[in-house]
Amino acid sequence: MTRKTGQAFLAAIGLILGIIWMFPFYIVLINSFKTQRDIFINTMGLPSKWVIDNYITAAEKLNIATTFFNSLIITVASVAVICTFSSMAAYALERVKSKSSTVLFLVFATAMLIPFQTVMLPLVAEFGRVHMLNRIGLVFMYLGFGSPLAIFLYHGALKSIPRSLDEAAIIDGCSRFQAFWMIIFPSLKPTTVTVAILNIIWIWNDYLLPSLVINKKGMETLPIMIFYFFGQYTKQWHLAMAGLTMVIIPVIIFYFLAQKEIIKGITAGAVKQ
Amino acid sequence: MKKRKNKNAWYWMFLAVCLVSLVIVVFIPLAIGIWYSFTDWTGINNPTFIGMKNYARLKDDKLFWHSLLFSAKFSAVSVIAVNTVGLTLAMLVTRNIKGKNALRTIFFMPNLIGGLILGFIWQFIFVDIFDSISRFTGIKAFSGWLADPNTGFWGMVILAVWQMGAYVMVIYIAFIESIPEELLEAAEIDGVTPFQRFRHIIFPLIAPAFTINLFITLSNGFKLFDQNLALTNGGPGNMTQMVALNIYQTAFGESMMAYAQIKAVIFLVIVATFSLTQVYINKKREVEL
Numbered sequence: 073m074t075r076k077t078g079q080a081f082l083a084a085i086g087l088i089l090g091i092i093w094m095f096p097f098y099i100v101l102i103n104s105f106k107t108q109r110d111i112f113i114n115t116m117g118l119p120s121k122w123v124i125d126n127y128i129t130a131a132e133k134l135n136i137a138t139t140f141f142n143s144l145i146i147t148v149a150s151v152a153v154i155c156t157f158s159s160m161a162a163y164a165l166e167r168v169k170s171k172s173s174t175v176l177f178l179v180f181a182t183a184m185l186i187p188f189q190t191v192m193l194p195l196v197a198e199f200g201r202v203h204m205l206n207r208i209g210l211v212f213m214y215l216g217f218g219s220p221l222a223i224f225l226y227h228g229a230l231k232s233i234p235r236s237l238d239e240a241a242i243i244d245g246c247s248r249f250q251a252f253w254m255i256i257f258p259s260l261k262p263t264t265v266t267v268a269i270l271n272i273i274w275i276w277n278d279y280l281l282p283s284l285v286i287n288k289k290g291m292e293t294l295p296i297m298i299f300y301f302f303g304q305y306t307k308q309w310h311l312a313m314a315g316l317t318m319v320i321i322p323v324i325i326f327y328f329l330a331q332k333e334i335i336k337g338i339t340a341g342a343v344k345q
Numbered sequence: 346m347k348k349r350k351n352k353n354a355w356y357w358m359f360l361a362v363c364l365v366s367l368v369i370v371v372f373i374p375l376a377i378g379i380w381y382s383f384t385d386w387t388g389i390n391n392p393t394f395i396g397m398k399n400y401a402r403l404k405d406d407k408l409f410w411h412s413l414l415f416s417a418k419f420s421a422v423s424v425i426a427v428n429t430v431g432l433t434l435a436m437l438v439t440r441n442i443k444g445k446n447a448l449r450t451i452f453f454m455p456n457l458i459g460g461l462i463l464g465f466i467w468q469f470i471f472v473d474i475f476d477s478i479s480r481f482t483g484i485k486a487f488s489g490w491l492a493d494p495n496t497g498f499w500g501m502v503i504l505a506v507w508q509m510g511a512y513v514m515v516i517y518i519a520f521i522e523s524i525p526e527e528l529l530e531a532a533e534i535d536g537v538t539p540f541q542r543f544r545h546i547i548f549p550l551i552a553p554a555f556t557i558n559l560f561i562t563l564s565n566g567f568k569l570f571d572q573n574l575a576l577t578n579g580g581p582g583n584m585t586q587m588v589a590l591n592i593y594q595t596a597f598g599e600s601m602m603a604y605a606q607i608k609a610v611i612f613l614v615i616v617a618t619f620s621l622t623q624v625y626i627n628k629k630r631e632v633e634l
Contacts, residue, residue: 083442089434090444090451093507096466097454099474115477157362164359176360183371185620187568189592190613191374193606194381197388198374216370219363248355277459279571280593295461302465302575309469316462323457331450334457338512339519342561 100320104313111309126314133305134297134315135290140322143293146207146282147275150214151268158219158267159260162226163252167235177227183220188280196284210285214275222267225341229263230256269330269337276323294319382610386603399607408583409608412591419498419587420566423505427562428555430506431513436543438514439521449518452511460508464575467504471576494584497577501585504572509565513558520551553630560623564616588612 103111104126106119114120130136161180165173199209233256241251257264279295287296298319305311327334382399384392403409434452438445455463471490479487490496524547532546570589573579579586579594586594592612596605 079440079442082437082440083444086437086442086444086448089437090448093451093454096470096507099470100466103469111473112477115474157366160359161363164356168356173356176364180363180367183367185617186371186375187589187609187612187616189570189589190609191371191378193388193596193602193609194374194377195370198369198377212366213370215363216366219367223363248359252359273457277457277461277571279459279461279574295459298465299461299575309473312465313469316465319462320458324454327454327457335449335453335515338456339515342512342516342557343519 097320100313100316103309104317106310108308108310111313123310126310127318130301130311130314130318133311134301134318135292136318138290139292139294139297142291143276143295146210146214146293147272149207149211150218150275151271153211153215154218154222154271155264155267157215158222159226159257159264160252161219162223162230163256165223166227166230167238177223180220180223184224188217192280192284199285205285207286207291210282213281213285214271217281218271218274221270221341225263225267226260229260233259265333266337266340269334270341272326273334273338378606379610381603382607384603386606388600388602392603399604402604403607403611408586409588409591409595411584412586412588415498415585416567416569416588419501419505419569420563422498423502423509423566424559424562426502426506427509428513428558430510431558432517434510434514435517435521436547439518449511449514452514454511455508456512460569460571461575463504463508464572467500467507468576471500491577492581494581497581497585501569501572501576504576505566505569508572509562513562516558516561517551517554520554521547524550556623556626556630560619564619567616567619 099116102118103115105122105124106114106126107121107123110120165177165180195213196205199205199213204212237255237259238248238251241255242248246254277295278293279299282293283296283299286293292300298315301315302312305315381392383394383396385395385398386392434448438449438452468491475487475490479485490500528546529542532542537545568589569587570593573585573587573590574593577585579590588608589612592605592608595601595608
């Protein structure tokens with residue numbers, strides 16, 4: 073009896089907390105369908121009249137299709153590059169035991185300590201000088217910033233993949249390159265999923281670096297565009313809320329599609345770091 | 346001899362791209378950045394060495410010290426708040442209650458959305474929703490949250506708890522779920538109270554999760570930028586400006602590049618100290634195990 077009441081009590085607390093957690097999303101969503109006046113007199117209730125126009129205007133101002141595509145292309149390219157080259161580097165560092173591999177592993181680990189702000193100004197100046205403040209430059213920067221953690225995670229996973237596997241492939245006539253891509257990389261799949269998810273979340277949401285590197289008309293990613301948009305429409309909350317809803321929805325869809333992997337990946341990334 | 350050379354060849358080829366990117370993106374800018382902090386660099390000129398002048402000037406920069414202190418205060422408070430909430434959520438959803446999986450999903454949701462967007466959402470809540478609550482209820486405490494440094498501070502803490510609470514929650518859950526079932530069952534048979542169960546069984550067994558979460562929240566709190574920019578933008582009167590935003594404003598708001606760079610070097614020293622302490626503690630714990 074007491075056990076049952078106890079459980080009902082906990083479930084009730086859970087329900088209340090769940091509602092509190094969802095409240096900000098609810099607020100954004102319902103206000104995105106209101107007129108400006110309606111937001112002022114009726115902030116928390118449902119719209120007195122549902123307005124779709126906010127979305128049309130916000131989509132136009134955000135240039136939503138292009139902006140979304142810009143974010144997508146940067147994220148996909150960066151994540152692909154990070155997974156490809158970090159797994160190779162980690163493989164070299166894990167399989168060859170030498171002074172250089174120990175030192176280089178430490179060098180990569182050290183890089184994780186350095187905050188972005190410390191290198192930001194010289195980095196942008198340096199890339200500006202060689203005319204690389206463009207998408208290719210940005211993807212290259214994401215590789216530099218993202219590879220240390222990726223190498224670290226791949227390195228840990230490689231320890232449990234037996235060497236006899238690649239040695240057998242090499243005796244059978246594979247080159248190192250073939251042995252890695254045909255035998256080792258496929259067995260690293262769980263780590264690749266973790267690395268990909270951690271980097272997708274980071275790069276998709278990153279504002280500061282792209283704002284310094286590809287801040288040109290037509291090139292803006294979603295965070296850059298949202299930043300402009302919000303600055304321009306602070307007093308026009310109805311448009312701002314529609315804009316925010318549009319950028320949040322793809323993330324929520326991604327979350328529902330890959331929830332298990334996301335939570336597993338984040339836990340692994342945090343615990344092994 | 347030849348064989349050995351071959352062996353090295355693939356090793357360096359596999360490493361090359363990552364190594365080059367790391368050197369170009371992180372280590373060269375780091376070295377240049379440290380050098381620039383001793384110069385009169387403006388972003389466009391040829392920097393000349395001016396010795397410790399930038400460092401001397403930093404002494405009287407009240408705003409910088411304020412931002413550093415504000416960041417420290419925010420980190421300390423958010424470490425406690427985020428972990429208290431995160432652990433509570435973890436305890437809740439690891440009990441056998443209805444809808445626990447749905448709750449995990451819901452709690453975690455804010456975590457995936459960028460800090461900038463979260464900051465804007467809460468700006469709307471603090472500015473508009475809170476004002477309308479204040480208008481309807483007549484409670485003055487709800488109005489002008491972001492117009493006051495003190496409530497602005499708590500606004501950022503609330504945002505941090507909402508965003509990060511479930512991040513630390515999933516790490517606590519991972520450790521709680523690795524506690525052997527028999528242990529908890531045996532305790533139940535012995536008739537321990539829920540509090541004893543937490544204090545004497547769960548708490549000691551999830552100690553490593555505390556170390557991890559403590560440092561994650563500490564360093565995230567100290568490095569916070571997007572949320573600060575979007576929620577208060579340092580206002581009112583730069584009183585809620587955190588150190589990362591202070592560096593950004595010095596560089597891009599006031600165009601003092603060399604001077605911003607010196608702040609960035611100090612920032613590095615502080616952040617690296619946190620991280621190295623964590624590495625040290627983890628190593629020590631591993632030895633003890």
